[in-house]
Amino acid sequence: MSPSSGVSWQILSRTRIPSSQGPISMFPWMERNPYRKDLIKDQLGWAIGDGKNVQAWQDSWLYSDAKGCPMGPIPESEMDLKVADLLADQTGEWNEGKIENHFPLLADTIKSIKPSKWGGADKQIWLKQNSGNYSAKSGYYVALEKYHPEILAPQENSHDWIKDVWKIQMAPKQKLLLWKILHGALPVGEVLVARQVLPTSKCIRCDSSESILHLFYHCSYAQKVWELAPVTRAIVPLQVISFAAGWKAALKSTALPPVGLCKSPLAPWIISAIWTARNYQIFQKREFSAQETINKAICDAKEWEEAQSLATIKLQGVTGPRASPEADVICRSDAAWKEESNNAGLAFSFYDTRNERFFSHSDTSAFVISSLVAEGLAMRLAMECAINLQLRKVIFESDSLQLVTAIDRKANLSDLHGILSDIHSLSPFFDVVSFRFSRRENLTFEDGLAKQALRGFVPNQV
Missing domain, CATH: 3.30.420.10 (Ribonuclease H-like superfamily/Ribonuclease H)
Incomplete structure (x- = not known):
């Protein structure tokens, strides 16, 4: 089988990295498939413990997320130099003099690695995961990148899910709604047409095609809702080029003082209210004006934030340090x-x-x-x-x-x-x-x- 044929699952379906700390040659299953062996070997590195198993010049150990070993000709006297040789014998910490002597240009990079001071062993890691553990998903994308790069679609919008969604003060159901929207999984008109559920993607309020961007920003109804939003930085819906861009801009807008929101942004509630109003009109034939929709968003936001404050007060009695009968x-x-x-x-x-x-x-x-x-x-x-x-x-x-x-x-x-x-x-x-x-x-x-x-x-x- 050539590297360019039948990629991914044929290559990776039986690929597993054992929890061994030994070198790549200790994985006998790789010897039977040279393509699989090269694929895995290219993405292996070392997490430094005591440095005794890692060759300072030959092995990849400088970075935890990418291949990295010192570049340049290896001095003959340093062919067998180990990372442990760069550590102080007494403390187990880096010996700055030795680092400056052997790798002066990499001194800052090396000192940013925190080795074990108490004899912990080095560990071989998979560089494509923060945990250092191999996963079938990461291996699959490595195979695509190496053998079929044309299949990988460019990632135009990268989301910081923790910052942009999960850490935002809003109800769990809204986080799920945002997750669906940002993944393009919300059942708007264009999505339902693509799934062959509806014959047309026409917006219920205008003649335009109902996309996620149109529903929440470009529709005349959504524009009126955003215009009525009492926030510090007004959103101009027609200038929003993608939902992700509009969402990030909306998060920067804080509610004006009369609204009474202190900790949570108003944007998630506006998005939720627009979606709810759309569903009421489709399924129950009930119409809500833009003013009613923004009022609902504000009321829901205030009710939720007040409920969180009450929950915090109830928990204050149990959030202090807990005593343990076994600990002094x-x-x-x-x-x-x-x-x-x-x-x-x-x-x-x-x-x-x-x-x-x-x-x-x-x-x-x-x-x-x-x-x-x-x-x-x-x-x-x-x-x-x-x-x-x-x-x-x-x-x-x-x-x-x-x-x-x-x-x-x-x-x-x-x-x-x-x-x-x-x-x-x-x-x-x-x-x-x-x-x-x-x-x-x-x-x-x-x-x-x-x-x-x-x-x-x-x-x-x-």
Whole structure:
């Protein structure tokens, strides 16, 4: 079979990457299919633990999401150089002198990798997933990209789903509606015609074809609704070129003070009201004016936001720190991260069973590539300090749900591999240890301590 024939499922249907940490030659199933072997091998890299299994010059280890190994001729004396040779023997951290000696142009990139300080092993990772684990979906697209690039459709609109949908303060049913709209799955006229459900895609209010863009922005009815919206930045519907562009612009518009919305935007409720009015007219022959539609959007938004406030008040009595009969100490860690400089402030405190703080500490770290890595560094530092203080029964709390979930589930995150390895390695030092998520308001002191450390941080000038 040639690389250009019968791609994807024939190549990948039986392709699985074992959880082995060994090199590619340890996967015997690859030897029987050279195309599959090359496909997988091209997208494998290393997450650094102690660096003992990774060749510094030959292996891909510099980046967690792309191939990356040092370029240039390899000095004869460094043919067998391991990543471990770049680490300080006593601390397990990078030896800056050795990095400058061997890879001066890659110094910042290397120092942004956080290795294991407690002997965690290196791990071979699949570069197309943040977790480092292979998935059939990512493998399928790698095969298409390599053997049939013409099949891949250009991605004109990329959505930041977390920022643009999931984190927006709105009802779950609206998030589902937005998800359908942005995927082009909402059953508007053009979609129903394509599915051969309706013979025509004519809009119920005008003679135009009912597309998602037309229904929510270009239709004369939608234009009137948006014109009546009491927001700071008025939307000009006819200037909207796509729903995604219109949605992002609408999110930047906040409701004017008389409306009474403080935390949630009005845009999701306007979109929902337009869709509801359309369905009422089709299925129940009930018509609503543009003024009635915008009034419904405002009323629904206010009712929902008031309901969320009541729910928050009811929960205030249970959001505080939870005592555990098995633990003597609660440790709360937090981090502050500055993207422009990739510096981080780390902080943690220890509390007794009466919730009285008896120890606090802050520190800083340079070359930190994300806030998640900063949170992991703060947690590891807190565990090391707890061991030095001979605290045996500790609950570690963090306001990073992603970090706590990764620790509890022993999940793989390529950028956090060395840190997570150390957290698991340090856990046996305790008689009782657990990790749990805590709301941000419970870590106000640690947050301020971390931000103070970050503001005063002056990196070493080498």
